[in-house]
Amino acid sequence: MAQLDFLRDLVVLFGASIVVVYGFNRLQLPAVVGFLVAGALLGPYGLDVVADVARVEVFAEVGVVLLLFTIGVEFSLGQLRSLRTVAGTGLLQIGSAIVLSALTAIVSGLPLNQGVFWGFLAAMSSTAVVLKMVTDRGESNSPHGRLIIGILIVQDLAVVPMMVVTPVLGGLGEVGLLAVLWSIAKAALAVLLILVAARYLVPRLLVEVVRSRSRELFVITIILVCLGIAWLSSLAGLSLALGAFIAGLIVSESEYSHQAxxxxxxxxxxxxxxxxxxxxxxxxxxxxxxxxxxxxxxVVALVGGKMVTTAGAAAITGYSWRAAVLTGIAVAQVGEFSFILAKVGKSVGLLPGESFQVFLTVSVLTLLLTPFLLQASPRLAKRAEALQRLRRWLPERQPDSHGIPSRHLRDHTIVAGYGVNGRNLVQVLRESEIPFVVVDVDGETVRQEQKKGIPIVFGDITHPQVLRRLGIQDARAFVLAISDPIATRQAVTVARQLSPAIHIIARTRYLREIEDLRTTGADQ
Incomplete structure (x- = not known):
């Protein structure tokens, strides 16, 4: 009868979720919030109608694994290598959270070890919630989207040494620097071995499966690859989610990624x-x-503190102010891996009394706020641009706009974004001898392409002064080849205001956005 009880729980959960999410949809509120509210209503602290919460959590873990797998499929190993520059930003964000928490504990009279542990908990962000929201908004390939994903990956890797250090903070063990470094090295070696083995085995396996022309066999194989690599990663001390992401990366390198x-x-x-x-x-x-x-x-201190430390870390490491602020807002919640750390901390006395339940309540509330913060993030980022002048005291990773040709351009084309589409367009413009200038927010790309003689500059196209420097008033066309739909709409609006006659071409991934872009001012 236990199986029937669990089936009843699933029916109740999905049935109630349909009602709640439908209501939230009518109110134009995010579906994620509806699911969280449904869980709060039906859970042990609400109506308590779910008999087996533990089994629900097992199925929930499968959901996280599949989410990270699909994120990995949308990525590629080449894109992952390009994220190595984010490692410094991620480590600085984690370190800042821990230091700030430790200082707060000292000022408040709390033990330092508890302050450091709270820093561990606060440093983690929700991979599942943030990635779902970012991908649903079509921003995973935008500059701030790539930065967000990179930071989340660094955080997932940081869980390994944190798990080693937590018992020591609780006074139940001893560990030296070598032990921590060894745990990190084992995790890195495990990732490398999984990548190498799967890189050669998975493609061959998929080729043989596809030859069978059996859809059922293909589906089962993809699920096996996803769950199997996630399981192997967990045996190596890594998270299931990180293993699933690696599995997705491996499948992304095959020609069967779209079907998968x-x-x-x-x-x-x-x-x-x-x-x-x-x-x-x-x-x-x-x-x-x-x-x-x-x-x-x-809640206010945690969300505000994470916004400031993350945005500060991104700005210090040379990212544009807009990308820094958007990233700070996106990761300003407590992550699901913090729940695992919290359970370990509770067992070793780092979360005494009601502290554990207070932490869980605060964490869920930060997750509830996340969809609303992400919806408001473009407006918040624009208001935060008033602080742009602070960057004069920060080291700049990116070049300034001195890459604009010294001769004054007229009847030229401005190309925003130098990804695959931007590069293809530039090639056509060069062959057609049409004058152009490129603008991008990736400092490394700008520096490399300037060395090749490409007229490319660093700049945020949502800023009027950047477009003026690019000669927007005298340009013939403005082509937006970027992957950030919000920045695209803002740039179209600004460009149309500065140059009513310019021809604006905007890229979008969704048909539903075409009419909105035309209304904003895009020609095609």
């Missing part, structure tokens, strides 16, 4: 909703009602 994505999506969305519901079940409203000032203060 199409087959996995229905499974991913079904299981992933259970993850958000299971997180909502952790919300204990009694804690919020008993300690409203404490919980609210912690």
């Amino acid at each position: 994505m199409a087959e996995i999506l229905p499974f991913r969305d079904s299981f992933n909703s259970l993850f958000f519901i299971s997180i909502g079940m952790l919300l204990d409203l009694r804690i919020l009602l008993a300690h409203p000032v404490l919980v609210t203060g912690l």
Whole structure:
């Protein structure tokens, strides 16, 4: 009968979720929030109608694994290598969170070891929630989207040494620097071995499976690759989610990646909703009602602190102010891996009394805020541009706009973005002898292409002064070949205001955005 009880739980969860998410959709609120609210209502601290929460959490973990797998499929190993420059930003963000938490503990009179541990918890962000929101918004290939994904990967890797150090902070063990470095080295070696083995085995396996012309066999094989590599990663001390991401990267290198994505999506969305519901079940409203000032203060301090430290880390390492602010807002919540760390911390005395439940309540509330913060992030980033002048004291990784040709351009084409589409367009313009200038927010790309003689500059095209420097008033065409839909709309608006007669061509991935872009001012 236990199986029937679990089936009843699933029916109740999905049935209630349909009602709640439908209501949220009518109110134009994010579906993720609806799932979290449904979990809070049905969980042990709400109506308590779910008999087996632990089994729901198992299915929820599968949802996270499938989500990270599909993110990996959309990526490639080449794109992952390009994220190595993000490592410094991610490490600085984690270090800043830990230092800030430790200083706060000292000022508040709390033990330093608890302050450091709270820094561990605060440093982690929600890979599942953030990546779902970023991909749903079509921003995963935008400058800030790549930065967000890079930071999340660094955080997932950082969980390994944190798990080693946590018992030491609780006074239940001893560990030296060599032990921590050894745990990191083992994790890196495990990732390398999995990548090398799977890089050669998986493509051959998929070729043989495709030859069978059996769709069922193909689907089962893809699920095996996803769950199998995730499981092997967990044996090496890494997270299941990171292993699934690696599996997706491997499949992305094959010619069957698009079909794999199409087959996995229905499974991913079904299981992933259970993850958000299971997180909502952790919300204990009694804690919020008993300690409203404490919980609210912690939520504000945590979200605000993560915004500042992450945006600061990105700005210090040379990212544009807009990308830094958008990234800071996106990762300003507590992550699912923090829940695992919190359980370990509780067992070694780092979260005494009600601290554990207070942490869970605060964490779920930060996750509830995340969709709303992401919706408001473009407006918040624009307001934060008033602080742009602070960058004069920060080291710049990117070149300035001195790459603009000294001769004054007229009837030229401005190309925004130097990815695959931007490069192809530039090749056509050069062969046609049409004058052009390129603008991009990737400092490394700008520096490399300037050495090759490409008229390319660093700049944020949503800024009027950048477009003026590019000669927008005298340009014949403005082509937006970027992957950031929000920045595209903002740039179209600004360009049309500065030059009413210019011909604007905007790239979009979705048909539903075409009319909006035309209304904003794009010609095609």
